Amino acid sequence: MVTAILLAAGKSERMGAGTDKAFLNIGSKPVIAWSLLAFERCPDIDSIVLVVRKEQKMAAQSLARMFGISKLSRIVAGGTRRQDSAAAGLEAADIDTRIAVVHDGARPCVTPEAISETVAAARRCGAAVLGRRMIDTVKYAARGTTVTRTEDRSRLWTVQTPQAFNANLLRRAYKALAADRKAEATDDAQAVEMLGEDGVQIKIVESNAPNFKITTADDLQLAAAVLKV
Amino acid sequence: MVTAILLAAGKSERMGAGTDKAFLNIGSKPVIAWSLLAFERCPDIDSIVLVVRKEQKMAAQSLARMFGISKLSRIVAGGTRRQDSAAAGLEAADIDTRIAVVHDGARPCVTPEAISETVAAARRCGAAVLGRRMIDTVKYAARGTTVTRTEDRSRLWTVQTPQAFNANLLRRAYKALAADRKAEATDDAQAVEMLGEDGVQIKIVESNAPNFKITTADDLQLAAAVLKV
Numbered sequence: 001m002v003t004a005i006l007l008a009a010g011k012s013e014r015m016g017a018g019t020d021k022a023f024l025n026i027g028s029k030p031v032i033a034w035s036l037l038a039f040e041r042c043p044d045i046d047s048i049v050l051v052v053r054k055e056q057k058m059a060a061q062s063l064a065r066m067f068g069i070s071k072l073s074r075i076v077a078g079g080t081r082r083q084d085s086a087a088a089g090l091e092a093a094d095i096d097t098r099i100a101v102v103h104d105g106a107r108p109c110v111t112p113e114a115i116s117e118t119v120a121a122a123r124r125c126g127a128a129v130l131g132r133r134m135i136d137t138v139k140y141a142a143r144g145t146t147v148t149r150t151e152d153r154s155r156l157w158t159v160q161t162p163q164a165f166n167a168n169l170l171r172r173a174y175k176a177l178a179a180d181r182k183a184e185a186t187d188d189a190q191a192v193e194m195l196g197e198d199g200v201q202i203k204i205v206e207s208n209a210p211n212f213k214i215t216t217a218d219d220l221q222l223a224a225a226v227l228k229v
Numbered sequence: 230m231v232t233a234i235l236l237a238a239g240k241s242e243r244m245g246a247g248t249d250k251a252f253l254n255i256g257s258k259p260v261i262a263w264s265l266l267a268f269e270r271c272p273d274i275d276s277i278v279l280v281v282r283k284e285q286k287m288a289a290q291s292l293a294r295m296f297g298i299s300k301l302s303r304i305v306a307g308g309t310r311r312q313d314s315a316a317a318g319l320e321a322a323d324i325d326t327r328i329a330v331v332h333d334g335a336r337p338c339v340t341p342e343a344i345s346e347t348v349a350a351a352r353r354c355g356a357a358v359l360g361r362r363m364i365d366t367v368k369y370a371a372r373g374t375t376v377t378r379t380e381d382r383s384r385l386w387t388v389q390t391p392q393a394f395n396a397n398l399l400r401r402a403y404k405a406l407a408a409d410r411k412a413e414a415t416d417d418a419q420a421v422e423m424l425g426e427d428g429v430q431i432k433i434v435e436s437n438a439p440n441f442k443i444t445t446a447d448d449l450q451l452a453a454a455v456l457k458v
Contacts, residue, residue: 129376131368135442136387137416138367139360139433147358147388147431150419156380158365187366190379202376204368208445213364216437218455225454226447 002119003047003097003167004039004071005089008032008060008105009078020056021214022105023063027229031214032060033067034108034227040069042112044119045101047071051078051089083185087174093167099123101164102188106214109226114207115162121203122164129189130211131159131204157204160211163188169200231348232276232326232396233268233300234318237261237289237334238307249285250443251334252292256458260443261289262296263337263456269298271341273348274330276300280307280318312414316403322396328352330393331417335443338455343436344391350432351393358418359440360388360433386433389440392417398429 008022022032029037032050039045048069052060054077064072076092078085086102093100099122103110114130121128134153142148165173165188173191177183185191189202210226212219237251244250251261258266261279268274277298281289283306293301305321307314315331322329328351332339343359350357363382371377394402394417402420406412414420418431439455441448 129368131374134367134387135444136389137419138363139358139386139388139418141384141386141433145360145386145433145435147418147422147433148384150415150422151385153415155370155377157368157370157374158363159368159376160365186379186382189368189376190366193376193379204370204374204376206374208447210447210451215364218437218439222439222451222454225451 001046001094001096002044002099002101003049003093004045004101004103005086005093006035006039006048006050006103006105007078007082007085007089009051009053009085010106020053023059024220026108026220026223026227029067030063031108032105033063035103035105035110036064036069037067038110038112038115039103040071042115044116045071047073047094049073049089049092050075051085053078081184083174083177083191086188087178090170090174097167099164100167100170101162103161104213107161107211108214108223109210109212110162111209114209114211117205118162118164121205122166125201125203126166126169127189127192127200127202128205129159129163129202130161130207131157132206132208133157159187159189159204165192230275230323230325231273231328231330232278232322233274233330233332234315234322235264235268235277235279235332235334236307236311236314236318238280238282238314239335249282252288253449255337255449255452255456258296259292260337261334262292264332264334264339265293265298266296267339267341268332268344269300271344273345274300276302276323278302278318278321279304280314282307310413312403312406312420315417316407319399319403326396328393329396329399330391332390333442336390336440337443337452338439338441339391340438343438343440346434347391347393350434351395354430354432355395355398356418356421356429356431357434358388358392358431359390359436360386361435361437362386388416388418388433394421
């Protein structure tokens with residue numbers, strides 16, 4: 001069983017206080033509906049757990065009904081940090097889940113094909129993340145906005161979601177992370193990296209298709225172009 | 230005097246051999262025309278040097294005439310590497326140039342405002358680059374596509390162009406780079422960094438407006454959305 005965990009409990013600080021970017025529209029569908037539909041349409045996904053802010057559970061429920069998300073199994077409340085939300089979603093996943101696929105709900109351009117490729121890589125290797133080679137130059141600024149140096153970008157990747165894992169591996173990773181209250185992981189792969197288990201390899205599934213995170217109003221317009229609405 | 234150096238001599242490998250991406254259309258204008266028009270419309274730019282592949286000089290000339298690029302002063306042939314093209318453009322700039330602004334022609338979404346901000350920062354500090362805080366997680370992969378570790382992205386920036394410099398500083402940087410045949414700079418700022426002069430600071434001008442490089446056919450569609458064509 002392959003379960004998707006969709007994270008939509010973020011605070012959308014850049015969009016202005018009180019705005020929940022997951023519920024902003026791209027064309028006639030909210031951001032989170034686009035993400036849900038990609039997983040609904042992906043044949044490699046059996047079940048979906050949706051993680052939202054507590055006060056959005058009802059809204060999320062009716063949204064899922066409106067867009068016919070038949071694979072939705074549970075809607076749960078997220079936590080303060082991304083990792084708390086991912087852990088809450090994982091806990092709500094069916095016990096028979098063999099592969100857990102985490103996705104940021106704010107990445108609505110994800111395609112069923114990209115999800116399938118990531119799941120396939122996780123089946124082979126235990127852990128896989130969707131990523132892209134770095135195109136822009138990368139600068140390191142030790143303080144503020146003054147350049148300290150140029151990084152060697154040839155071995156750098158920007159990684160996004162979906163990220164797919166052997167479910168037990170991801171459970172161990174989030175359990176270990178929760179045991180250390182101060183530990184922070186920027187993504188699910190980092191939680192697995194921090195576990196430091198021998199023999200675990202995280203594979204990058206290369207994709208150049210647009211899969212950016214909605215963080216500004218400009219991004220909504222870009223997403224509309226990608227989604228052709 | 231502020232001179233822009235527009236680089237459009239790249240090989241466009243990802244678009245397929247023989248394709249010159251600078252001359253592909255976004256709406257009814259080629260990529261390079263959009264870039265030229267942003268500099269034409271920016272009140273802080275006095276003059277433009279356009280760098281293209283040798284065989285494109287005639288095409289570039291008629292394109293500039295067609296789109297009314299009155300600030301165009303010279304069209305010169307580029308070199309094999311980006312740094313060779315930038316050096317060729319710099320050499321062709323008017324001797325009175327006090328600030329040189331280098332821009333990748335394949336970034337057609339650049340705005341006159343972003344150019345002005347970069348020029349203003351270079352007037353204050355001697356060197357400035359347009360950049361964006363890293364939004365995606367960054368992974369380092371020592372070999373192939375297996376994740377080695379997660380980078381601390383809090384001090385990482387993706388930097389693009391325009392990049393603006395005190396013209397004499399940039400001249401010294403490209404002269405030093407040319408003297409060492411093996412040295413490679415991924416961008417103009419790195420050429421200045423490699424010079425290692427005391428007291429030189431390169432400032433990052435933060436911008437979240439879309440300013441991606443056209444590398445795939447998808448990017449052309451995205452750019453059309455940004456440019457509202």
